[in-house]
Amino acid sequence: MNLATRPPYETVDFKALAKQDKAFNSIWQTTSGKLDFQDPETTKSLTKAILKADFGLQLEVPDDRLCPPVPNRWNYVSWIQGLLDSTNFDYSERYDPERRVIGLDIGTGASAIYTMLCLKSRPSWTMCATDIDKKSFDYAARNLSNNGLITRTKLLQTIESQPLIPLQYLGVEKLDFTICNPPFFTDEKDMRQSLNGETKSWRPNAVCTGAENEMVCKGGDLGFVTRMVEESLALREKVTWYTSLLGKMISAKAIITLLKGKGITNWAVGSIDVGGGTKRWIVAWSFGDYRPCNSIARIEKIANEYLPFPTEYRFALPANVDANAAKHTIDQQAHRLHLRWNWDAQNATGIGEAAGNVWSRAYRREHERKKKEAAASGGNDMEMQDDLEDMEVAIAFRIKVLHSTREVVIDWLRGSDQVLWESFCGMVHRSFKKS
Structure with missing residues (x-):
């Protein structure tokens, strides 16, 4: 087993452990499998056996110090x-x-x-x-x-x-x-x-x-x-x-x-x-x-x-919207907003970063005005993109479309403004309520 991704313990198989560790097996046999956890030698032997079998670690602890489970x-x-x-x-x-x-x-x-x-x-x-x-x-x-x-x-x-x-x-x-x-x-x-x-x-x-x-x-x-x-x-x-x-x-x-x-x-x-x-x-x-x-x-x-504020928001797709259409809607919607956006079509997952509420009507109107002014003065979209490279991130999010359950899942990855996070989730959800 890869220790880097080893899952948490749910139980310990004492019988299997006894087969791997001689010292613990002696206690297991002596107690006929009924371990006395009030006995310091039993708990110490168990700790040493698990560390050795599961993690390849040796342990030495004095009798008057804590022997951890x-x-x-x-x-x-x-x-x-x-x-x-x-x-x-x-x-x-x-x-x-x-x-x-x-x-x-x-x-x-x-x-x-x-x-x-x-x-x-x-x-x-x-x-x-x-x-x-x-x-x-x-x-x-x-x-x-x-x-x-x-x-x-x-x-x-x-x-x-x-x-x-x-x-x-x-x-x-x-x-x-x-x-x-x-x-x-x-x-x-x-x-x-x-x-x-x-x-x-x-x-x-x-x-x-x-x-x-x-x-x-x-x-x-x-x-x-x-x-x-x-x-x-x-x-x-x-x-x-x-x-x-x-x-x-x-x-x-x-x-x-x-x-x-x-x-x-x-x-x-x-x-x-x-x-x-x-x-x-x-x-x-x-x-x-x-x-x-x-x-x-x-x-x-x-x-x-x-409990901390939830960092996941999910909703079911309307009956008239299939998963492929949902992916297209999300990707196109994100591209229309002034934010950093990376869409992984194969995994139906996108990650975005924004400097603030870039989906509000007021922001979008102002952004369009700046684009027109830049174009009129000989600028181009690359100059607008430079703003995104240097921006301070106010919110980062992940959007996934789940084919199996026909759901959209939004994860809050970064940010400190709960109102901004809720506003973003509402904006994405509303785009499907109109469908």
């Missing part, structure tokens, strides 16, 4: 990959092996698992990784070195007074993303109650071997990510996508409310649920204007007020 860690990495792929500068929405990406693993832990999974699956990526704990930092360096990944990583042991995103100390000017699994608990009592199941209607499905510094911080996950948001207000586009995991939906909602209150309109919401009763939420935000697709940005089922 691989499926939910990989699913977070996979979600970030989808987020970056769907906001490619060329609007391709595909993995680009030539694209150079640099990420930051905040609090990498002894396993350095997020850093290792990112680097192993995407060869053109590099990572920065930080940790405040000396023992975890040393083990992270050892794991990265043992797996031949240390040369693609900038490691930094941080102190409490340093920023969570310490670009200056890392010697990095810009990051493409952050990845973070923050301490979930506000204090040791909160942690012990949760791990003992005192605040839940069920016991945790797996043992937790994490040290207090890995599990506890002031304000818990909400306090930690709030600090990230505050730092991002100063850094802004020095990080393309800020992302973090959150342990409770209420924390995710609070962060989204905070983002909205700060005027941030480009965010994404994801979730991780590989079974076993443990669910996590992901919140990502950006000060840039590249818009992720709905399948990435709106995959969590929460109230609409916490």
Whole structure:
């Protein structure tokens, strides 16, 4: 399987895994296939087996540090990959092996698992990784070195007074993303109650071997990510996508409310649920204007007020319009507008960029007037085209005609003006309502 495009985990086939890993097979046989996830040796053996079988990675973690479950860690990495792929500068929405990406693993832990999974699956990526704990930092360096990944990583042991995103100390000017699994608990009592199941209607499905510094911080996950948001207000586009995991939906909602209150309109919401009763939420935000697709940005089922503005609009073709006629209409309509337009007839897909509402009557009248003036003074269309080459993009979009379902799908690829996006969708839709 190609690790660069490996899908998220849905389940783990323990029986098949036991056939691939001798150490895990011993536990599998001893327990007759009934794994005890409250046993630290079982969880550690399982983590090592999955990393080795699925990613070719070796792992060494001390007994008093967190041994992470691989499926939910990989699913977070996979979600970030989808987020970056769907906001490619060329609007391709595909993995680009030539694209150079640099990420930051905040609090990498002894396993350095997020850093290792990112680097192993995407060869053109590099990572920065930080940790405040000396023992975890040393083990992270050892794991990265043992797996031949240390040369693609900038490691930094941080102190409490340093920023969570310490670009200056890392010697990095810009990051493409952050990845973070923050301490979930506000204090040791909160942690012990949760791990003992005192605040839940069920016991945790797996043992937790994490040290207090890995599990506890002031304000818990909400306090930690709030600090990230505050730092991002100063850094802004020095990080393309800020992302973090959150342990409770209420924390995710609070962060989204905070983002909205700060005027941030480009965010994404994801979730991780590989079974076993443990669910996590992901919140990502950006000060840039590249818009992720709905399948990435709106995959969590929460109230609409916490979801980002939809980036897809679709409508069915009228009964009297076939798909070929629809393709012709869209291509001709786009060519009549003052915008950059590239139509792929084979795939019935067009990508356009515009400087503003170039489809409004007022703009079109003004544009025609300028063309006539240019022609009268001896100018030509090439001069008008020069304006498009240098224009500042206010909106970018993709239009697809789907033969199989007889639909037109419009994707919002770039822009910050929701009204402009809705206006464009309405303009395209109306052109078919007249048919």
